Amino acid sequence: MNIRNQSTTIMAPESEVLYKMQAKDLSFFYNGSQALHTIHLAFLPRQVVALIGPSGCGKSTFLRCLNRMNDLIPNTRATGELLLDGRNIYSPQVDVVNLRSRIGMVFQKPNPFPKSIFENVAYGLRVKGIKDKGRIVERVEKTLQQAALWEEVKDRLHDSALGLSGGQQQRLCIARALAVEPEVLLMDEPCSALDPIATQKIEELIHELKDQYTIIIVTHNMQQAARVSAMTAFFYMGRLIEVEETDTLFTRPRLKQTEDYITGRFG
Amino acid sequence: MNLNRRWIEKGMQWGLFLTAFASISVLVMIAFFLFTEGLPIFKKVSLKAFLFGQYWYPTADPTDFGIFPLIVASLAVTLLSALIAVPLGVMTAIYLAEVASFRVREIVKPVVEMLAALPSVVIGFFGMVVMAPLLQNTFELATGLNLFNAALMLAFMAVPTICSISEDAIYSVPNNLREASLALGATHWETIIRVVLPASISGISTAVILGMSRSIGETMVVLMVAGGSAMVPAALFDPVRPMPASIAAEMAEAPFRGDHYHALFATGMVLFGFTLLFNIIADIIANKYRQVGEATL
Numbered sequence: 001m002n003i004r005n006q007s008t009t010i011m012a013p014e015s016e017v018l019y020k021m022q023a024k025d026l027s028f029f030y031n032g033s034q035a036l037h038t039i040h041l042a043f044l045p046r047q048v049v050a051l052i053g054p055s056g057c058g059k060s061t062f063l064r065c066l067n068r069m070n071d072l073i074p075n076t077r078a079t080g081e082l083l084l085d086g087r088n089i090y091s092p093q094v095d096v097v098n099l100r101s102r103i104g105m106v107f108q109k110p111n112p113f114p115k116s117i118f119e120n121v122a123y124g125l126r127v128k129g130i131k132d133k134g135r136i137v138e139r140v141e142k143t144l145q146q147a148a149l150w151e152e153v154k155d156r157l158h159d160s161a162l163g164l165s166g167g168q169q170q171r172l173c174i175a176r177a178l179a180v181e182p183e184v185l186l187m188d189e190p191c192s193a194l195d196p197i198a199t200q201k202i203e204e205l206i207h208e209l210k211d212q213y214t215i216i217i218v219t220h221n222m223q224q225a226a227r228v229s230a231m232t233a234f235f236y237m238g239r240l241i242e243v244e245e246t247d248t249l250f251t252r253p254r255l256k257q258t259e260d261y262i263t264g265r266f267g
Numbered sequence: 268m269n270l271n272r273r274w275i276e277k278g279m280q281w282g283l284f285l286t287a288f289a290s291i292s293v294l295v296m297i298a299f300f301l302f303t304e305g306l307p308i309f310k311k312v313s314l315k316a317f318l319f320g321q322y323w324y325p326t327a328d329p330t331d332f333g334i335f336p337l338i339v340a341s342l343a344v345t346l347l348s349a350l351i352a353v354p355l356g357v358m359t360a361i362y363l364a365e366v367a368s369f370r371v372r373e374i375v376k377p378v379v380e381m382l383a384a385l386p387s388v389v390i391g392f393f394g395m396v397v398m399a400p401l402l403q404n405t406f407e408l409a410t411g412l413n414l415f416n417a418a419l420m421l422a423f424m425a426v427p428t429i430c431s432i433s434e435d436a437i438y439s440v441p442n443n444l445r446e447a448s449l450a451l452g453a454t455h456w457e458t459i460i461r462v463v464l465p466a467s468i469s470g471i472s473t474a475v476i477l478g479m480s481r482s483i484g485e486t487m488v489v490l491m492v493a494g495g496s497a498m499v500p501a502a503l504f505d506p507v508r509p510m511p512a513s514i515a516a517e518m519a520e521a522p523f524r525g526d527h528y529h530a531l532f533a534t535g536m537v538l539f540g541f542t543l544l545f546n547i548i549a550d551i552i553a554n555k556y557r558q559v560g561e562a563t564l
Contacts, residue, residue: 069450107447127457127461
């Protein structure tokens, strides 16, 4: 199956509001040691951007800045700006809970709640305060279909989610994130714990979802980045080294460091 | 050399087996002793009359061996202490595991656990000398030594057990579940109520039941502060005589191998039955709602 990118959207630098999200001068510190150095990176709506780089390069830290997940770690600090629809999400007026319901996240290891399949997907709706049973049922079915899991689980919605295979669990986690209708979907190495077939399913799913969501995916797998993303950003030692259309970055990288990494000379 | 090693292996296996067997055989021997000394009372009174008899007059003439008031007293004291200790212990555990900073947790948790180090006789003293007059004066009671006082003192003793085991259970809920919940736009509080507590319910239940089984078997506190009246309590401030208090108070004066003596041992059997039941329930709950994810308790 050919799931390479046909449509390549070019970043339009003229208007800022056009970007779904944009990091400006973003730096991040753990206990005073700097993990991200003045990152400038922008994301167009409904486009998949892959973040690649060796372990410890800051790509996951950057991803977790985008929904302020890093707030949970004590003694951390972010400087600079991170805009969502032109508004800085690090400004003090921002309601983090509301922000996180606009920016969904899928984690490295599938982490379904020890609840039923149905309740996993319904969780976000319930915490949003939706009580209407019919609406919840409808939304759960729709999101499970969107996550290409419906056919496999429709007869056992009330069984524990922990009985699913790893790949199914990860698709369930994607469904769970989609249920609250986020605008941006962050994925932190979503396939690193999965086998190749499950990985392929998730990648197909990303292709389906990119028409509706802005997707930012961290991956260690460069083939995966090449397969699913329109843009690729290469991080190294806490700095953004190069960001380019995926095809260009993997065929004609501008910088030597990028070339060394993508050709496997280090990393 | 090879042969030598095999002997050491065999010796190890047998040594460990015997050690394990020793503790089990002690349990069996004690149970056996309890039953041989307790069962003869049922030649005098029926099991039904013993368990549900309303009157405990072991030294009167004619004697009455009904331990119903003692059973009710034990259960009332235990349940009431659980009502006090469970919210206190579990909420402290939630605070320590989910809210408190690392440094606060490192200081407070050992302090709470130190409560368990207080000898029960000291807690009994406190109940007698401080709490009893306080209750008596505040509520204008005939005596401050009563069901409520005993339950309160037992609650103090159960809190460290409940808190410490619950805290371990809550703390060991994998962090990725908390992150998943927060990333979906749940607040910290919603995450605790909807994800963390359900995921740690088996550990918390175990903690509660172990705390209660400690309360029901506790002797010194109830002997000192429960009031000692062998009547079915009708009110919160009635003096009561739980089973362990009755055994401890009367064993010294009961004639060896007399009816009273046998009746006290039979009371011990009933008490043993209750603690056994609590432990079995704790075990079933721990197995049924096994903690899932990376961490199990």
